Amino acid sequence: MRAFSRPAPKALLMLIGFATAGSARAQIMSGGDGILFRSDVAGARLEPQYEPRPVVLGPLIADLRVTTQAGFESNVFNTADKRKSDAVFAIAPSFRILGSFGPHSATFSARANIRRFTKLMSENSETIDLIYGGRLEFGDGAEGIWATQYARDIETRGSSGTNVIGAGPAELRLLRASWTARSDFGRIGVSTTGSVVQRTYQPLKLTRGGLLDQSFRDTRAISIAPRANLAIAPTLSVFVAGSATKTNSLGSNPAISRDASRYALLAGARAEINGLIIGEIGLGYRGQRYGNPQFKNLSGFTYDATVDWYPTALLSIRVQAGRDIVNSGLTTVAGIDRRNAGLNIYYDPLRALRFSLAVDRERDNFRELSLRTTTDTTVLTGRYSFGPHLSASAYGRLQGKSSSDSKRLSGFHSVSLGVALTGNL
Numbered sequence: 001m002r003a004f005s006r007p008a009p010k011a012l013l014m015l016i017g018f019a020t021a022g023s024a025r026a027q028i029m030s031g032g033d034g035i036l037f038r039s040d041v042a043g044a045r046l047e048p049q050y051e052p053r054p055v056v057l058g059p060l061i062a063d064l065r066v067t068t069q070a071g072f073e074s075n076v077f078n079t080a081d082k083r084k085s086d087a088v089f090a091i092a093p094s095f096r097i098l099g100s101f102g103p104h105s106a107t108f109s110a111r112a113n114i115r116r117f118t119k120l121m122s123e124n125s126e127t128i129d130l131i132y133g134g135r136l137e138f139g140d141g142a143e144g145i146w147a148t149q150y151a152r153d154i155e156t157r158g159s160s161g162t163n164v165i166g167a168g169p170a171e172l173r174l175l176r177a178s179w180t181a182r183s184d185f186g187r188i189g190v191s192t193t194g195s196v197v198q199r200t201y202q203p204l205k206l207t208r209g210g211l212l213d214q215s216f217r218d219t220r221a222i223s224i225a226p227r228a229n230l231a232i233a234p235t236l237s238v239f240v241a242g243s244a245t246k247t248n249s250l251g252s253n254p255a256i257s258r259d260a261s262r263y264a265l266l267a268g269a270r271a272e273i274n275g276l277i278i279g280e281i282g283l284g285y286r287g288q289r290y291g292n293p294q295f296k297n298l299s300g301f302t303y304d305a306t307v308d309w310y311p312t313a314l315l316s317i318r319v320q321a322g323r324d325i326v327n328s329g330l331t332t333v334a335g336i337d338r339r340n341a342g343l344n345i346y347y348d349p350l351r352a353l354r355f356s357l358a359v360d361r362e363r364d365n366f367r368e369l370s371l372r373t374t375t376d377t378t379v380l381t382g383r384y385s386f387g388p389h390l391s392a393s394a395y396g397r398l399q400g401k402s403s404s405d406s407k408r409l410s411g412f413h414s415v416s417l418g419v420a421l422t423g424n425l
Contacts, residue, residue, distance in 0.1 A: 030280045030306040030322070036346075037278040037308045042316040043346025043356060050352055050385035052424035060099045064425045067092040071418025076120050077165050078157040078401070080410040086123075088418075090115045106134035122168045122207055125154045141184030149176040158401060160217075160329030161336060161366060161373075161409060167204035167212055170329065174199055189229040197221045199327065200250065216331055218250035219258055235272040241282065242266070258334045259291035262325070264302060279307035288325055288335060295334040296367045298325065316346040330366070337365040352385045366409070373409060375401040394419045 036044045054063045069090040075083040094111040111129045133147030155170040157163050178195035198220045203211035225243035232238060245262040268282030286302035304322045311317070320342045325335040342360040349355070362375045376399070383393040397416040403409045 030282060030304045036316055036318060038310065041310045042314050042348040047351045050388055052388050055425065059101060060097055062097045064095050065422055067420050067422040069418055069420040071416060073414065073416045075412055075414035076117070076123055078163060078412045078414060079165060080406065080412050084120060086120045087118045088115055103137035104135060108132045125169065127154055128152050143182050145180040147178050149174065158412065160327060161333060161364070162329035164204055164212065166208065167206045170204060170214060171202040172199060173202065187231040191227050193225045195223045216251040216253060216256045217327055217329065219247050219327070220250060221245050221247045236269065238269045240267045256331050257292050260288055260334070262288040266302065266304060276311070277307065277309050281305040286323065290334055298337060298367070314348050318344040328366070333366045333368045337367060339363045354383045356381045369408065371409060372404045373401060373411070375399070389424050391422045392420070393422070
């Protein structure tokens with residue numbers, strides 16, 4: 001469920017931001033569209049003297065940047081034994097453009113990431129992400145938002161429950177289209193979001209030659225998600241939100257079809273205490289029913305929560321927790337029941353120097369196999385800005401995964417280190 005909150009009013013905030021290491025955002029949606037609820041605090045504030053100056057062409061604002069990265073990974077394949085380490089180099093260009101046309105706006109962004117390993121060539125990859133969207137203002141608190149996305153991404157080894165060492169990483173193709181209508185009626189705000197999401201997985205390329213089919217994971221999901229807010233006070237509101245999703249399997253084998261119907265209903269509140277603590281917490285019920293009897297239906301308690309704390313002007317803390325169902329890479333498990341919790345700490349000791357620490361835990365339940373895994377990830381990132389056109393960053397990541405049955409799904413430990421330079425026009 002996405003929070004009913006309007007994006008930052010400044011067009012520049014839509015165009016320029018810096019990346020965070022908080023992986024909990026992958027499943028948790030109550031935090032809205034920003035890094036934090038507030039944009040004037042550590043971790044989110046913009047320092048004008050260090051922010052890139054976008055190119056202005058009439059009604060258009062453009063931003064072009066390139067990041068080069070060098071790193072080291074101690075366990076490239078995320079395996080429990082016979083670990084392989086390697087150095088990796090990457091170049092990531094990005095282009096963003098924003099057009100304002102009266103009260104309306106449209107955006108387009110393109111990002112690519114080309115990664116090359118020095119020894120383990122099977123892990124080389126190229127990813128791309130294209131997004132085109134916009135906003136229409138209808139006046140009197142009403143607006144429409146739309147977005148279309150195409151992405152070609154690489155799945156992290158072991159994240160879906162399978163890890164074929166004798167093949168390259170799984171490649172995902174994503175097509176997404178969404179539409180949102182919002183309107184305010186005094187203290188009441190309502191919104192409805194519709195979306196179509198198609199995920200297709202390319203065959204795994206075996207290192208000894210040949211292909212391993214992954215089409216059993218291909219799905220198309222159609223969703224609708226209404227929400228209603230009631231403002232009780234300037235700093236307190238309550239909400240009711242729901243969603244319904246119909247998933248159709250695109251694979252050709254009906255014996256492992258993943259056709260399913262999903263629904264969720266949450267009720268909760270969003271509150272603010274003197275601008276120092278802002279939180280949104282929703283509790284409710286979730287269910288998913290599969291058309292294939294070999295997969296277990298799911299129903300029960302669900303939750304989604306985000307709480308920000310701004311103890312000082314230099315420090316911001318965000319805590320998140322949520323539950324979701326994610327695509328599995330195992331033919332015998334259609335959906336992984338995932339519970340996610342995350343902590344993000346942002347510290348800005350100087351205007352040019354910023355640090356972030358992200359701690360994330362994913363607890364996965366493979367219900368058909370009576371098997372559970374827990375993945376812990378800690379990422380420390382530092383960034384120093386030399387000026388509006390050049391910045392440097394460094395990161396360190398620790399990751400560990402444990403399994404209730406290591407013979408069927410093994411765990412691993414890994415360490416990653418890296419440095420990067422980002423240049424802006």
